[in-house]
Each structure stands twice: as C-alpha cells, then as structure tokens.
Amino acid sequence: MVHRAAERRAHCLELLKAGIAAADPATAVTKHLLNRAGRFCLGLNADNSQTRSGDWHRIRVIAFGKAACVMAEATRSTIPSDLLTVPGLIVTTYENARPIEGFEVLAAGHPLPDENGLRAAEIMASSVQRAQKNELVLALISGGGSALLPCPVDGLCLADKITTTQLLLNSGASIHQLNCVRKHLSRLKGGGLAKLSAPADLHAMILSDVLDDDLSVIASGPTVADDTTFAEAIEILQTRQLWNQTPVRVREHLEQGKRGLRDETLKSDAALLHHVSHTLIGSNALSVAAAMKAAQTLGYEAELYHSSLCGEAREVASQLAVNCKQRYHAGLQQPVALIAGGETTVTVTGQGKGGRNQEMTLAFALAMEKLGLKQHWTFLSAGTDGRDGPTDAAGGLVDGQTLTHMRAAGIAPEAALADNDAYTALKASNDLVITGATSTNVADLQILLLHPITE
Template identity: 55%
Template sequence: MSLLADQADMASIRQDAFNIFQAGIAAADPYQAVKRHLVPELFGSCSKVHLIAFGKAACAMAQAASEIIPAGMLADRGIAVTNYENVTGIDNVDVIGASHPLPDAAGLNAAKIIAERVRNAQQNELVLVLVSGGGSALIPYPADQITLQEKIATTDLLLASGATINQVNCVRKHLSRLKGGGLARMAAPARLHALILSDVLGDDLSSIASGPTVADSTTYADAIDILKAKGVWDQVPINVRQHLEQGMLGNIEETPKPGDDVFKNTGHTLIGSNAISVNAMLQAAKNLGYETKLYSDHLCGEARTVGPTLVAQCIEGRLQKAGALGEITLQNKPMALLAGGETTVTLKGNGRGGRNQEMALAFAIAAEQQGLTGNWAFLSGGTDGRDGPTDAAGGIVDRNTIQRMVQAGANPTELLENNDSYTALKTSDDLVNTGTTGTNVADLQILLIQPAP
C-alpha cells in the first residue's frame, strides 16, 4: 500500500470514529428529550409552575420546557443555572452562569435563589425541576458552619484521590442543603416533578447531580468512611470533619431517606442516559459498515489501566465483556467495539488532561508496546465536550500516534506519568475538540479496527 493510500485510510477511519461519537452526543440532545417527555398531563390542575433547571444541559432543557408550559402558568421567571460555556439567553428564564467542576460564588448565589423560590411554592403548585450532569458543582449550598471554600477544598481532595462519582456525591450530599433530597424537602408540600438527563452509569437517580429531588440512602458515617478510605480525612477542613461527625452522632438532621413523607408528592422521568447514546453509536457504526460489538456498558476503573487492558484483549483476539455478557471474538472484517462509562484518574503529577485523554494516551502507548496490528483508531470522549480542566472533549489515537509524538520531541510515557495527556495529544494532533455540547451523559469510547491486508 502506498503512503498516500495509507494516510487516506487512516484519515477515513478516524473520521468514522468521530462521526460515531457525534451520533452518541446527538442521541442525548436535551432539547429534544424534554420535548418528548414533558406532556401536558403533568401540569394537571396546578395553578402555577415554578421552572428550575440546573446542569450542563440546563439552557436547552429550560428552552424546551418554556415552549411547552401553558401560557400564564409560569410563576415569575424560570431559573436556569449552567456552566459559563453553555450560557444562552432564554425568554422568560433567568440564566445564571456558574463554575464547573469546582463550584464558585455565582453558583452559591444561584443556589440561594433556587432555594427561596422553591420554599415559596404552594400546595397547589408544581415545581418542575430539570436536572442534568454537573448540577452538583453548579448549585453549591453548603450546610451551616461550612464555607464554600471549605466545600471546594473537600471536593478537590476527593477528585484528586480517584474517588468514584458515587463516592464524591455521598460526601457532597452530607455537606449540602439542596443535595440528597434537600430540594424536595424544601418544596413540600407543593408538587415536584423532575425531568432527569443522566450522566451516571446505571442511572441511579440519587447520584445524578447528587440527587436533590430523590431520597438518599447514604449516611454521614458513609461519608466519613469514604474520606478515610481515600486517605484525605486528615486533610479535610476541620469544620467539614466536625459537621460530618456531629451528623453521625445524630446532632444534625440526616438527608431524607426512602419512605419519607417529603416524597409523597414527587415524581421523576429519566429522559436521556449513557445507555441511550451507546445504542445510537452501535447503530451509527453499523450504518458505516462495521461489525458492531458492545465492549462494555459500564466502563470504569483507572483510565491509565483500562486502555492497556483493552489493547491486551485485542492482541489475544478475544475480548471479555463487562459482567456476564460473554466474550467477543475479533473477526477478519472491519469491527467497531463500543463502550460507555466513566473512568477515574488518580493524580500523581502536575500535568493537564482528563480521564478520556489519559485513557487514549495509555491505549496508544500500550498498542505500540504490544504490537497491535491492522489499521485502528481509538476515541474516548466526554459527551459534554470538556474533559477535565481542558478545552478538549477527549482524545483520538491511531497506530501512528506514538511516532508523531516522538518525532515532535515528546516522551509519551513520561507525559502519562505526569498526568499530562493533554500536552502529549496536542503534540501529535490527537485531541478531540467539539466545543461545549450542551449535554452530559458521561463518556463514550469507540475502537475501530480494520484487519491488516
């Protein structure tokens, strides 16, 4: 094969991977999801509707809802809180920009406005809550005696420790007035219904945006155990430790649990998820002529080990699926191995990057070291368009990635060890840049393999 033909094939397979990724993002379009699920029957005999939206998809969701809520029923103006990059103007809705992944003062002020609005809702009124990923950071409302900076410090420690999203949310719930069912408690006795776009694998409603409208089964003791298990308990601000200890002793009210009366008038509708996006990718890959296989619908673990594990299984020619889904046998035809999930990164260095970029870099290094043959491309990206504290959604690597890095004077292994995947992938022109997407249903992975001739 000529060099030009080889380059054309590589460009083609990389474009296929990106198109499949975009199909997954499109399936999580929040505007269309609200349009499909917000039915007139939901408003019933309510005299007023209080529209509250928060998360990375808040603007698109609020726009759709404002077009559906019957004329004259909207109480005051709606409120939508989203990350700064996703702020857009909406008629009859006050849009507030706030920081993500670490909260800021703008988010705190927005949370206070939401709390006041919800507390004022009356028994014959509906509080319509539109929830999407990122809500935990965007509406911080620390419990008494805890400052926003102390909560930020605690969240920062957890994120750097490699804690899972469920572990982070457990702690957040017990440091917050809104999370862990707190918003539902404030809304009672008004009716409350939430439309939820899930960024959590398995779609546990109590974990999405830290579950502000649903019951919480975790406890103060659980939060303390997580901080100790991750080795950060002694680094957490003293006020946070004291608050959690007082809660464990029963001196501070627990989050509302399943069966609590505050949930008698609440309801929820799941309108989008990672699983829906993975299914859309499977169909898109099939339409492009690939033999499609689901590698995992719950991809998790350390990003830098998940990538090499996938490479090793490709080399062996058999891919063990997650759970009890059986095995995949690689065939002598173009194949698409697809996954959805959310891995973690334990910070060891001071570089830049995110879990998707780290996984892509680790995959490329392992593929080079282990000799993965054929024409292949691997893409890992966040559906929100932002991977970690960077402007990239993730990374896309191929069999020439490491060569490009080395020729540019970069050391891929050293950069990985320093958690500097962003620099590595930028050097080889392998960053995935989509811009902010206005949605968030966790991460998506695409591995395309064309067998060697």
C-alpha cells in the same frame, strides 16, 4: 494508508456525533410534556404510558446542569404560557450559558464550585421555597448540577466544600463516593431540594450522566431520597486516606451528624415524597446504542464492549489493548467497532494537564505499541459534554501514528502519561477531540475501530 487512516478517524468522530445527538435534551424534554384531552400532564416513563397531572395553578421551572439552557428553552413551547411562573431560573456552566427568553440565567463553576455557584444556589433555594400548594416545581436536571449548586450547611463555607471536593477528585474517588460526601455537606443535595419545595408538588426530568442511572447520584440527588449516611461519608474519606487533610469544620460536621446532632439527608420513608415524581429522559445507554447503530451503517460489525466502563483510566486502557491483541491473534476477518459507555477515573500524581478520556487514549496508544500493534486500529474516548477535565477538549483520538507524531514534536509520551499531561502530548500530535460545549452530558463514549491486517 494515509487516506484510510483519515477515513477511520472520520468514522470515529461520526459515531461520537451520533451518540451525542441521541442525548439531545430538547427532544427528550418535549417528549414528556403532554397535553391530553386539554389537560397538561407529565409523562413518567419512556413511552408515556404512565402520566401525572394535577390542579396546578402555576408551574415554576428551574433547570440546572450542563444541559439546563436547552432543557429550559424546550419547555416554553410546550407548557401553556398562563401556567408558567416568569422568570424561571437556569444555572449552568460558563460555556453553556446564554440568554433564554423567560428565564434568569446564572453561570457557575464546574467541576469545582465557585462563588457564583454559591449565589446561584441561594437564589435557587429561595425560589423553590416560595412555591405554594397547588403549584408544580418542574426541575430539569442534567450532569454537572452537583458542582453548580454548592449550598453548604450552616457552619461550613464554600472553601470547605471546594477543598473536600478537590481531595476526592484527585484521589480517584468514584462519582458515588464523591456524591455521598457532598450530600452530607449540602442543603440542596440528597433530597434537600425536595424538602425546600414542600408543600408544592415537584417533578424532576433527569438527563442521566451516571452509568447505572441511579437518580440519587445524578447531580447528587437533590429531588430523591438518599440512603447514604454520615458514617459512610466519614468512612469514604478515611478509606481514601483523606480524613486528616479534610477541613476541620467538615470533619466536625460529619462527626456531629454521625452522632445524630445534624439532620440526615432525605430518607425513603419521608411523607413529602408522595408529592415528588421523576422521569429519566436520557442516558449513556441510549447514546451507546446510537453509536452502535451508526457503526453498522458504516459497515462495521458493531459490538458492545462494556455498558459501564469504569476504573483507573490507564488500567482500563491496558485491558482494552490486551483484548485487541487477542482478537488479532484469533484472526480478525472484518472491520469491527467496539463501543463502550462509561466514566473512568484518574488518580492525579503529576503536575500536567488533561482529563480521564485524554489519559485513557494516551495510555491505550502506549499499551498497543508495547504489544506490537502499531497499525489497523483507531481509538476515541470523549465526554459527551464536550469537556474532559479542566481542558477545552472533549477527549482524544489516537491511532498507530500518534506516538510517532508526539516524539517528532519533542514529546516523550511515557513521561507525559506519568505526569498526567495527556493534553500537552495529544495537542502536539494533533489528536485532541475538540467539540465545544454540546449542551448535554451523559458520561463518556469509547469507540475503537479494528480493521483486518490484510487491509
């Protein structure tokens, strides 16, 4: 039984590895940088059947997000050196930052912005504004870009944005809600970067970390039109009962915007969008497909549980546990791998440490115990970027022995969950998933392996 448990845990990690590999940003970038008939051009769709080229005298490469270093490095071997403006500019997280030849690399805070991010955003804005007609700004965008480039509008300071962001994160706001508010507090988000790049051409290569691949949401849509409004941003804060806690200057700015006294975000009828294009180069769906293929190779019947798993982590875990009980009640005949991609949320009420993936795995283990299913399952939930919340773990990997190990270590798992302290509990049971920074980010993967009770 111990051998089987170890093997099943290894299988979960192998499927996670396959999913992360499918989101390799270097491969994704180079695939869409083309040389056709001696002319440099950009692939605009998955098979490069649509392309874009121009009379570009110079190409200015900027990259921001968790995969920025890898994405930027990939351009050096593909774009003709006589076209590249040197140095290019990279803004990424502290754990992903490293020297890249031909680029200035700036590290900044995530998920909460910091002073280094503010300076990086100012440098980025200045760099883009220097671009001229007949130049191309090539923006390489990946998850985390929104927090990494805080560029408050006039009248706001970084502390205002940090406080507002933290309030929304702790309230369990969705990424769409969070970004709607942030766009209306920023010079770069919500198409702001596209505004600054004019009159140059702009092309963005985007590695998606959101489930519906909405380009206006990824990194808060710095290069695309935004249909949200100041009024919606206010409504989000009010609906989540955060309005009175929001900094006064933020409230005043949003109210002025609602009255038409502040510039709205870039809208879809803006003429400058004729100079802007995009390529979606990677997504959570591709990683889910790769994990499913790897599961089949290992002999599992692979099944897509959900392509956009969302909601409160504990509730999602309970629903998944009920689904398992139904499957076992119907009679499970062969090993099954249930694969999901998603991004759950956590409403923080406790004082503990953890992230949405860790909380989901701890909640799942407790739910399975409550349903009387103590064996024959193994569950992993992890972020493809290698970081779950403000911790060094990507997520958790639990099985029927997890709660036993926790209690033997003096941890009450129910109390840990109530205190949002999944990290401490999973560390005690040796069930944290530690991958280190992966240099990519396409949201989360959930992998549940079920085996027949007769095994």
